[in-house]
Amino acid sequence: MPNRPLPDNNHFDLYIKMKSDVFQEHLRQARQIFNLSFVTLTASIGSSAIGSVLLIYGKST
Incomplete structure (x- = not known):
C-alpha cells in the first residue's frame, strides 16, 4: 500500500468551510x-x- 501524504491542513479547512457553506x-x-x-x-x-361563514349566513351565490 503506497504511502499517501497527509492532506494539507489549509485544504482540509477549506473543505470543511465549503461543506459548512453548503449545509447553511x-x-x-x-x-x-x-x-x-x-x-x-x-x-x-x-x-x-x-x-364557510358566507355559506352559513347565505351570502354566497
Whole structure:
C-alpha cells in the first residue's frame, strides 16, 4: 500500500468551510420553503373559513 501524504491542513479547512457553506445554504432554502408553505396554508385556511361563514349566513351565490 503506497504511502499517501497527509492532506494539507489549509485544504482540509477549506473543505470543511465549503461543506459548512453548503449545509447553511440548504438550511436557508428549507426555511424559505417552510415559510412559503406556512403562508400558503394560512391563506387557504383563511379563505376556507371566510367561505364557510358566507355559506352559513347565505351570502354566497
